[in-house]
Amino acid sequence: MAIEANENNEGVATAARVTKVLQWLMAFLSKLSAKVVDVMSQMKKVGKEDPRRVIHALKVALSITLVSAFYHVKPLYNDFGSSAMYAVFTVVVVSEFSVGATLGKGLNRGFATFFASALGLGSFYLVNSISTEDILEPVLLGALIYLTTAGITYFRFLPQMKARYDYGLLVFNLTFCLVSVSSYRDHEVLDIALKRVITIISGGLISVSVSIFVCPIWAGCDLHNLQSKNIEKLGNFLLAFGDEYFGTSEGGESNKSFMQGYKSVLTSKQVEESLANFARWEPRHGRFKFRHPWQQYLRIGNLSRQCAYRIDALNGFLYSAKTPLELSGKIPEPCINMSTETGRALKELAMAIHKMIPPSSADTHIAKSKIAATNLRSIMKTGLWEDTNLFEIIPGLTVASLLVDVVSCTERLAESIKELSTLAKFKNKDSTVVAEQPQEEEYPQPCSDNSGPQHVIAITINQLSANSFHNGNS
């Protein structure tokens, strides 16, 4: 009886334990599935933001599968032995998002490997000719390696080296160490160096070919579209701002959130710089020549940001104190004109960049916005609202003053875009036809992707910093 009760008790305890474990398992599974669902939805979102990411993943996988032929084809394998894995390394490390980044990394890797192998061999023979003693040789080699790697590592801090040759200097360090270190072990050092160079070149060729010939993603194109899109965002803000601030708009919150697009311009510097660095490696593509003036895009970017800082100050007023409309007297009219015309000018400039035509159509809008600024000045000079409360109209005056500042910023920006137009030889198509027909049809897109100023460019900082964060490795 006692035993039975005991057994019963034990059974109950076991059942309770099993239930507990099951409950824990269920909770864990539901948490896990929630996590999985979350990650899946994020992955979907990332793909929707820029479908080229999916293409990139498939391209990299293709390159890697191709390079495994190095291991697969037997005669090749017999010749290269375990050196063939350098080809795999190279493909995985060099395959970047854009053609420019891939080419830059590939060329850096190829040349660095070549020169470092040569120098490593040289130092091996040098040390060998000085001494054949067992103790002195490794010491000499060690000193040589210490000095060279310290020098190269320090050299990487130079700004112009960092911008274009950072990866090459890293590979140089690596190969130099490898060749000269292995030289006092394996005395087939020449063979090692040669195989390394050949396998790396073949891996690099596979990567670069896939990058260029299978749905290429051009950094230059991205930079071009990014600038056009950024200027368009500034234009969108200004087009809506006048009506929004002086209260004649009925767009409400949705309009305001649309206007916030300019904020990404404030922090676009780093992205632009890395894109420009990549673009300089790219061959002629689409309507971009080999020596397209990429540096001018950076100047345009700086001016856009200056404009964006003023706009951010304007944006602050949108949410804080406003001048009541009935007190504003005659201020709103020229302000709205300035804002709208500058907005139009910016959108014309964006369109000119996008279509690679001279930005002459923006001139009339800039002229109009300058006339509005002059009007504003004369209204203020006549002091028509001397009887109003000065304190109440101060926000309105500040906004007006900032808008005048934005007009002059836009003028400088237009100058800089004109310079780009001259440098890159933008050509005007038959303008009479353009006026009659829908413009979209008239001009060939400079890039084949879908990220014109009418669409959302799907380059986020995250994805772009991808290019600078894609760390190669072994």
Added chain:
Amino acid sequence: MAIEANENNEGVATAARVTKVLQWLMAFLSKLSAKVVDVMSQMKKVGKEDPRRVIHALKVALSITLVSAFYHVKPLYNDFGSSAMYAVFTVVVVSEFSVGATLGKGLNRGFATFFASALGLGSFYLVNSISTEDILEPVLLGALIYLTTAGITYFRFLPQMKARYDYGLLVFNLTFCLVSVSSYRDHEVLDIALKRVITIISGGLISVSVSIFVCPIWAGCDLHNLQSKNIEKLGNFLLAFGDEYFGTSEGGESNKSFMQGYKSVLTSKQVEESLANFARWEPRHGRFKFRHPWQQYLRIGNLSRQCAYRIDALNGFLYSAKTPLELSGKIPEPCINMSTETGRALKELAMAIHKMIPPSSADTHIAKSKIAATNLRSIMKTGLWEDTNLFEIIPGLTVASLLVDVVSCTERLAESIKELSTLAKFKNKDSTVVAEQPQEEEYPQPCSDNSGPQHVIAITINQLSANSFHNGNS
């Protein structure tokens, strides 16, 4: 005679040729030496900007020389064969500027290699158990490699993966390919995987140890100092601005160029983000605990930048239209007060961050600047300068209005620094003692380097992006 003349002519021609070659050689050499001198002076400058760069170069060289022991000690070499080179690879690739970056890369590399080796072995045995045919095996493995690498490459686009595990995912791809590809060649696949893991761990350990124990450079410290320094720069501008704009200062151009320091704040976002990412890998150091609230520094950075955008708008007025002092009536006084007090508040905030004490001393200055803003409002309400030309005083009014905006920005910034102070448990030392003694002596520096707010922090964007551009490789 004819022959002699001919010979003479030839001699003259040869002499001319030799002279030409010599001239060319001289020109080339002088160009080369000019280039070398230029590079040397740049290298000197880079080292002066941040002496830690020299230390970093020496540290990396030390790690590499240490790891060459792997090749040097014979018993080790006999055990590991050519796998030992992975240790060299690892050291060269993992050795980054800051401890956080090195640790992050090392851990990423170690774990990724381990998991990828395990998975690569698993897929090798799986494919082996399914088929032993000569044709099917490589096809199956190829398909597996294609799918896995495509998936991992795509996975790297997720923002949270990119921020912390990007390098790990790259290494995963690499090792997985290597292990599963070499598996149908070398049938000592388990041996390969194991050796790779061990050599990579030992290489990583060398790097990380040198990074931590030889003059460590902490990313967390850099982030902390960067924020403190940035806020101080904003303070410097505002302290000088009032006098500079309303013409009571005699500092002239040198003062103006000193004020431009704030410009680096405008574009500091990317640098801060990568420093914060690195800092999260770092163990407890100095007065920073393991889970120091690094994210809060990013919030502080965002608010500093908002402040900096307003300041940039103010800076525009410094160089353009000014309100003549005789027309400004009573505006200058409260404006100068606002500017100076906000500047003082910002400098106190910077000091509080630097010394890790609660930022209570800034409160009085913020209160004073708010009183000045109220004064300004009441001056404007009483309209004491109704007889002046309204047009002339508009720039002055705009500046006043922007300054009010800056005051509210600063208030938000102070709130956010107070939050940091609570989160990170900043402690106040005995304040009576502080008041009597020089403050510098009173508080231990949170970091041992010399980049407090009184000194120039030598972290330029270039050097920091170093960390994100240091591409590993093989």
